[in-house]
Every structure is written in structure tokens, then in C-alpha cells.
Amino acid sequence: xxxxxxxxxxxxxxxxxxxxxxxxxxxxxxxxxxxxxxxxxxxxxxxxxxxxxxxxxxxxxxxxxxxxxxxxxxxxxxxxxxxxxxxxxxxxxxxxxxxxxxxxxxxxxxxxxxxxxxxxxxxxxxxxxxxxxxxxxxxxxxxxxxxxxxxxxxxxxxxxxxxxxxxxxxxxxxxxxxxxxxxxxxxxxxxxxxxxxxxxxxxxxxxxxxxxxxxxxxxxxxxxxxxxxxxxxxxxxxxxxxxxxxxxxxxxxxxxxxxxxxxxxxxxxxxxxxxxxxxxxxxxxxxxxxxxxxxxxxxxxxxxxxxxxxxxxxxxxxxxxxxxxxxxxxxxxxxxxxxxxxxxxxxxxxxxxxxxxxxxxxxxxxxxxxxxxxxxxxxxxxxxxxxxxxxxxxxxxxxxxxxxxxxxxxxxxxxxxxxxxxxxxxxxxxxxxxxxxxxxxxxxxxxxxxxxxxxxxxxxxxxxxxxxxxxx
Numbered sequence: 001x002x003x004x005x006x007x008x009x010x011x012x013x014x015x016x017x018x019x020x021x022x023x024x025x026x027x028x029x030x031x032x033x034x035x036x037x038x039x040x041x042x043x044x045x046x047x048x049x050x051x052x053x054x055x056x057x058x059x060x061x062x063x064x065x066x067x068x069x070x071x072x073x074x075x076x077x078x079x080x081x082x083x084x085x086x087x088x089x090x091x092x093x094x095x096x097x098x099x100x101x102x103x104x105x106x107x108x109x110x111x112x113x114x115x116x117x118x119x120x121x122x123x124x125x126x127x128x129x130x131x132x133x134x135x136x137x138x139x140x141x142x143x144x145x146x147x148x149x150x151x152x153x154x155x156x157x158x159x160x161x162x163x164x165x166x167x168x169x170x171x172x173x174x175x176x177x178x179x180x181x182x183x184x185x186x187x188x189x190x191x192x193x194x195x196x197x198x199x200x201x202x203x204x205x206x207x208x209x210x211x212x213x214x215x216x217x218x219x220x221x222x223x224x225x226x227x228x229x230x231x232x233x234x235x236x237x238x239x240x241x242x243x244x245x246x247x248x249x250x251x252x253x254x255x256x257x258x259x260x261x262x263x264x265x266x267x268x269x270x271x272x273x274x275x276x277x278x279x280x281x282x283x284x285x286x287x288x289x290x291x292x293x294x295x296x297x298x299x300x301x302x303x304x305x306x307x308x309x310x311x312x313x314x315x316x317x318x319x320x321x322x323x324x325x326x327x328x329x330x331x332x333x334x335x336x337x338x339x340x341x342x343x344x345x346x347x348x349x350x351x352x353x354x355x356x357x358x359x360x361x362x363x364x365x366x367x368x369x370x371x372x373x374x375x376x377x378x379x380x381x382x383x384x385x386x387x388x389x390x391x392x393x394x395x396x397x398x399x400x401x402x403x404x405x406x407x408x409x410x411x412x413x414x415x416x417x418x419x420x421x422x423x424x425x426x427x428x429x430x431x432x433x434x435x436x437x438x439x440x441x442x443x444x445x446x447x448x449x450x451x452x453x454x455x456x457x458x459x460x461x462x463x464x465x466x467x468x469x470x471x472x
Contacts, residue, residue: 018436018471022050025467029460033428033448039371040444040468043382043433049442057355057368058447061422063429064362065317066374067355069305070381070390071344072320075328078302078389082108082323084175086127087291092135100141101276101294102286103265105175107149107326109319110299111261112178114307120178120202123297124268130295131274142278145262146286149174150322150332154257158364165228167251169363170315172322174332177261179315181251182207184226188241189215196241206263212238219245226250233260258282302389309393309420310402314361321360334359345373348380362422374431374445382433382443394418394432408462412437413469419444426450428457434465436472444468 022040030036030052039054041047048054084106090099116122154171155164163169170180183201188194196213210229216222219242226248229236233255241248254260262280269276308316318334325336338357346352354373358366381390395402397417398409408417419432431445446464451457 018467019049021467021471022464025460025464026050026052029446029448029457029464032452032456032460034450034452036449037371037447038445038464039375040442041375041379043379043441043443046379051372054372055354055370057370058429058449059365059424059427060362060367060369060374060447061424061427061429062312062314062362063369063374063420063422063431063445063447064357064360064367065308065312066420066431067341067345067357067369067377068317068320068360069308069393070377071341072301072324073305073386073390073393074344074348074381074384075324075340076301078386079300080298081301081304082106082110082299084108084111084123084297085293086130086295086297087286088131088136088139088294089289089291090141095135095137097136097139097141099139100144100278101139102144102146102283102291103175103261104146104286105149105173105258107174107319107323107332108297108299109176109179109313109316110304110307111176111297115303121264121268121271124265125272126297127265127295128269128272128274131269132272134294136294137274139274139276139278143262143266143276143280144287145175145258145280145282146284147173147175147258147282148284149326151325156318156334156359156364158358158366160363165253167253168314168361170253171255171257172315172318173257175261176257176315176319177264178202179251179313180257180260181253182235182260184235184237184250184252186213186224186226186237186241186248186250188243188245191215192217192243196237198235198237200235202264202267204260204263204267206233206260208232208234210234210236212236214240215243216240217243224248226252228252228255231255302393305390305393310395310399312421314363317361318359345377348377350376350380363424365424365427369447371431371445371447374447375443378431378433378443378445382441391418391433394420407458408465413466416469417465419465423454428454428461430458430461430465434468434472436469438472440472442468442472 038052040049113120187197224239321337322332324340326332329336355369358364398414416435422429448457
């Protein structure tokens, strides 16, 4: 027992200093956001270190992905999850398949160039090699695209209608290619007054390009719009691009992911010397017949959640939510998938009523959670059997190639903060883990709503995290 008047023990002094320093920074953060919520939890003791409006729900933005990826990892584990199959029916003779090819979708968001050095046809080239090894150089029949495992709509009704051609609002389907986006590249013409030059990557005849953009001499007159027209896959480019400038590149979400997949597969097979006579056709359900497996592309959940969290890829998060609904409740819908996320949250002690979910990525403003509920989730995942995989799926301070590359990148912060950012209009959020100088680890959630400015909110978040590392 301590004598009256004696100085507090060093550990007690450290805790008081940490709490008071955090409280001071929280006061400064309140000037950056009109509706602020903060909770910091000591993961060793479970004690509150700081609580500011910690039981008031705030809009999460992309911090929603923490809920989605935690539920998916706890449910499925980090191993293989998706398997997209290439099938064939009919006799093969003289290099000709006298029948059809079929691709059976499994909800995999990973069919892109990410694992193939940027070659968007990487998966399809492997399939072409498998077909060639079986003697197929020409397909007489059709290319059937077996889709339908995910319920509609493809695009969430809450998403901003004026942003649906942006990459972060890409539609969600059971059969998807290249993040359901196409890269549009615009180059200036040879001289001012010339029409701009437009190309897509991959280059497909599937897209109609409406090019109304011109080349101008004065960069101040350059205003360029790149997007998509209406409900179809017509790429629209208008405005002006400066003469002698480099290319302008824009990712545009496609309208019909399944048609895009089919035309891209046909083009990739053609590049590899395999011609398909019939045009791609979407079906719900595999037609009867004797189908042989030609190739299978598998993807692991761990790689999927790393892209979801590190790249903040909305399309991946929504694919995971619909997969949860499909695998656990028999319906690949947002409603069923989010019900499974809610069931997982209840299982780790997150109280009902402390959150509301609308989608899996955070693009909807209907995703809300209290900071205390968020740190409860983070605490549960820290000790989960797959906790290490979960933590390492998050961006870390100073991580090269991410937005975090220059954020909290200097010692002693570099590599000691693993956290997910979030940003939509008027919202900036940051939740994750910070390791203090003492070796203690803290879970924190800093949810800034009605911000006065993004940079100001992020600086306030960083100051709070620095205190955690410096004094924790």
C-alpha cells in the first residue's frame, strides 16, 4: 500500500500522462470535426484509455470494411475461397472443339492483373494454355457465361447516383473481370485543335467510344471529362486536353460486368491463338450435357481481404458480403450478407444497436457505428485465431505504395500503426491498432463526421495516434 503523500508508481504516472495527453489532442480534434467520436482501449487490460462521444454512432465510410473482412476471415478462414471453372462439352478433333465453352462464376473479385504483373488477361492466358494442351485451337460453339449466384441489384441503391461510373462504385456480379472497370487513356492530338486520341485497356471492340475531346494549346483551358453514358457501356470523353501533355488515365466502372468478362475472355483466347466462333452469352445455370473441366482458377480469402483493406477496394468488400449471404444463408444479396456480418458482430460481443449496416464497403452513408463498438471488434480480432492475418491485412504506417506511405512514416511511428482509413464527403475515419513505446498495444477508433476539411481531420487523427505511440 502506498504511503499518504507518496508519489504515484511509474506505471500510474504513465497512464495519467497518456490519458491527459490524449484528452488534450481530442480537444484539438473537436475543432476539426463537428461530430467527433473517439475510443481508445488498452488491449492488455481492456480498460478505456480515452472515450469521447464513444457511444454515439458515427458514419464509418471505409472503416466499414473492417467489419466485412473480419466476418469473412472468421467465417471462412484465410485459405481458398473462390473457384471459377472453365468447362467444355463436345468432341475435340483436329484442333476443333465441336461444342461449347462455359465459365461458371463463383463470385471471385480477383480475376484481374493483380497477381500477374499487371497483365489483365493473366488468368485467361492460363486457361488458353490448358485448352491448347488438350488440343483445342478453335471452338465451334458458344462461349457461355454462367452467372446468377448473386442477387440484384448490381449497384447498391444507396450509392451516389452521380458517381456510379467511378471505379469505387463498380457493380457487383458473380462473374467479374478487372474489378469491373476499364482503363480509359486519353492523349492529346498532334496539334492544337486536333481531336484527342482515346484508347481503352484492355482494347476491346465491346466498348463504344464517343470522343468529343479536343487538344488545346493553353493548359488553363483544359477541362476533361471521362465517364460512361447512361446504362450502357458507351465511353464518353469530352472537354480538352493540353497539347504536349502526357496521357490522362481514368478507371471507369462498366455497366455490364458479365458481357465485359465474356468479350475479354474471347479476346484473350484469340491473342493466344484460340478462336471462338460464337459470341459470349449469359446464362443462369449450366445447360445439360456432359461437361468436362478444362481449368479452374482459385483465389484465397487472405489475398482478397488484403486488397479490400490495403487498397480500400469497395468492389472486393461488396463481393465478400454477397458471398457471406450466399454461402451461409443461400442468397447472395446485401440483405442476407449483412445479416451474417451482424451475427458475427454479436458473437464477438458487439452490442445490437451500436451499429447499422447498409453495404459492405462504406460507400453508403447508412453505415454507422459507435467508436466503443469498433474497438470491441478490434479487440476481439486481435486475439482471434486468425488475428495476425487480420491485423496484417490493414495498411501500416509508412507502407510503400499506399496512401500511408508518407503518413506517420517517420520513426518511431513507422510500422507501429496498423489501421484502416475512411473517407466520403464530410467524413474522415481511422480505426486500428497502435503499439506504444512500452510495447503495449491499443485499439483505437477516431470517427470524424461533419469535418471542416479532410487534411485538418487527418492531421488531428495523426496527432492522437502519435500520442499513443509516444506515451503508450
